[in-house]
Amino acid sequence: MTDGVTGLAAPEALDIEVPRTAGSGIDGLTPAPELSRSEHFQAVREGRLGSVHSWELVTAVDGPGNRMTLFLAGCPLRCLYCHNPDTLKMKDGEPVMVDDIMKRVLRYRRIFQASGGGLTISGGEPMMQPAFLKSILREAKKHDIHTAIDTSGNLGHYFRDEDLDDLDLVLLDVKSGIPETYRELTGRELQPTIDFGDRLAKANKNVWIRFVVVPGWTDAPENIDAVAKIITRWPNVERLEVLPFHQMGRDKWETLGLNYQLDGVEPPGNESVDAIRQRFRDLGVPLVY
Numbered sequence: 001m002t003d004g005v006t007g008l009a010a011p012e013a014l015d016i017e018v019p020r021t022a023g024s025g026i027d028g029l030t031p032a033p034e035l036s037r038s039e040h041f042q043a044v045r046e047g048r049l050g051s052v053h054s055w056e057l058v059t060a061v062d063g064p065g066n067r068m069t070l071f072l073a074g075c076p077l078r079c080l081y082c083h084n085p086d087t088l089k090m091k092d093g094e095p096v097m098v099d100d101i102m103k104r105v106l107r108y109r110r111i112f113q114a115s116g117g118g119l120t121i122s123g124g125e126p127m128m129q130p131a132f133l134k135s136i137l138r139e140a141k142k143h144d145i146h147t148a149i150d151t152s153g154n155l156g157h158y159f160r161d162e163d164l165d166d167l168d169l170v171l172l173d174v175k176s177g178i179p180e181t182y183r184e185l186t187g188r189e190l191q192p193t194i195d196f197g198d199r200l201a202k203a204n205k206n207v208w209i210r211f212v213v214v215p216g217w218t219d220a221p222e223n224i225d226a227v228a229k230i231i232t233r234w235p236n237v238e239r240l241e242v243l244p245f246h247q248m249g250r251d252k253w254e255t256l257g258l259n260y261q262l263d264g265v266e267p268p269g270n271e272s273v274d275a276i277r278q279r280f281r282d283l284g285v286p287l288v289y
């Protein structure tokens with residue numbers, strides 16, 4: 001089954017896209033052993049095996065403290081400004097078992113505890129592999145590690161309310177507040193993000209919103225107002241991060257042979273980003289960075 005907007009297979013159909021054999025591997029993570037076809041599918045369906053793009057250690061980004069950010073492969077969106085287009089296809093990742101991810105995560109446990117940090121799962125879109133994502137979160141929580149996901153919320157319906165218990169923080173991207181702009185910018189609909197945000201509010205989950213300022217696309221005052229209107233209905237939002245668009249992903253698009261449409265878009269200046277932050281504050285968004 002393919003999605004009408006992006007032409008991508010729907011996530012249910014994509015379990016089979018977890019690669020069966022490792023490519024060049026990922027430094028610091030053991031590639032999954034080669035399994036028979038049926039063992040492979042079973043491991044994927046049970047959430048023990050998934051497709052990983054990469055990981056890195058970061059400080060003061062992707063959540064509080066020192067963190068390990070794990071990038072899963074696969075995303076249903078096609079944001080025109082995506083700076084990681086090499087994470088979009090699940091089949092381009094490396095097969096890794098949850099146990100091996102946890103071995104790596106647990107090495108940093110003391111650093112996480114000392115800094116108030118933890119594990120952030122990003123992508124791509126981490127919810128593209130819901131069973132795998134849930135397994136990693138569950139294992140991390142068993143070891144009392146702070147957990148966060150970085151998501152567009154588009155596939156939030158794959159998370160049941162009880163799955164939210166394993167999440168300490170959600171970094172939720174609100175890419176536009178206007179449905180038409182959101183669709184043109186991402187190839188997907190805005191409403192699932194709002195629906196997921198509503199559920200996070202109901203569950204009183206800690207949420208940090210991320211919004212990217214793309215000149216000519218998302219910086220119009222009516223768009224800022226629309227984003228603010230969405231955010232201010234969620235009392236659980238702890239902060240809003242306003243991030244300037246940059247051109248650092250352009251080379252990756254070219255290398256991958258993809259059609260990059262934002263070639264002529266200049267990154268916004270500090271003044272205009274600050275003005276947008278101030279507009280958000282004026283509209284009642286509490287903590288704006």
Ligand code: SF4
Pocket residue numbers: 075076077078079081082083084085087123124125152
């Ligand atoms: S949601 Fe993130 S990974 Fe997916 S296309 Fe958009 S920017 Fe890229």
